[in-house]
Amino acid sequence: MIELFKQSLTLMWQGMLAIFVVIFLIYLVLLLFPKIFKNGK
């Protein structure tokens, strides 16, 4: 049980980290979009 709980905590930090990494990368690209696509082009 304790081993399984530790696994679930590992899943928690690794999972949240992976989600935040993907979302943060997308966020950075979204910040760049207005610079890349100027004047609606």
Added chain:
Amino acid sequence: MDFLLLGLTATTWQQLVMYGIGATLIYLAISKKLEPALLLPMGFGAILVNIPFSGALHTTMSGIGEVAGILEWLFEVGIEASEAMPLLLFIGIGAMIDFGPLLSNPKLILFGAAAQFGIFATVSIAVLLGFPLRDAASIGIIGAADGPTSILVSQVLRSEYVGAIAVAAYSYMALVPIIQPFAIKLVTTKKERAIRMPYNPKSVSRMARLFFPIVVTLFAGYVAPASVSLVGLLMFGNLIRESGVLGSLSETAQNAFANLITLLLGITISASMQAERFVRYETMLIMVLGLLAFVFDSIAGVLFAKFLNLFSKNKVNPMVGAAGISAFPMSARVVQRMGQQADSQNHLLMHAVGANVAGQIASVIAGGVILGLVPGMLV
């Protein structure tokens, strides 16, 4: 004449309970209008598959052998073998989503990530309650607030609770207007709920709209490859919508296609609602854990917004963080309504919509992340 009574005498009390559950789902769908497109087919299906010797399931006939039943066959082909039904539904969902509010205020996408915390918190609690990791992860994914993702993940992980998880996921999505206000009030003051956020939408270029689904797919694919089928089909649907050259396909994906898959998915998932698998103590636990997942999601979103406010000049109304779940547009409407209850001139809808569509992206990424990480832990 015994054959006339064969069905009646073979009926178990568990099957009678399932008739009650089926009738309740149909009642909620029709009278309360709670996710009727899913709960009605699931409710009726629950009755169909629990009639003794139901022909909707595979049966063995003496002198003939096994005869295929339509619902069990649909389940095997459309969900068990390929996960086709929940996945294909994402094309329709993607075609329905306008990412404009998110593209014009990119910061909102961060709330989508934070509000997935409920998934992982619930996994830990489920493990403590004695569920094996594959089932705990499947139960936790109810917190994605996304029915198709819940069905897909629980099916891929071979959880034995697919039916209960689907019922919980769709029921709680429909109950977001009741669950979220409770959770939000636990961690906000009226003053915080009254925080105003000016809405100054920036124009979003057509190229940004076109590149967005491709960029999301690539990033999600490289960091969490298991999410490609989920994210990819969601973004494929969105690309069809934004391309501007596939008007009729976009229309079909949003309406006829999504409706057809929804119809089949609802009735098909009921094949997993057979009494012997559904009527047990664990189902009750799953319903409670699913509720907790939604509460934790909302609280995590709010607390993350408060955390960002520590470093930001322009304060975010913390309730917008709670809209980072996938239940669209219910969650955004809840935030708008609660904002106006705190201050009648407070208009949070467009911010909440941005966070809400971010939640749709983050929830499918979360599904892929679970599918990527959990199998490695089961070895």
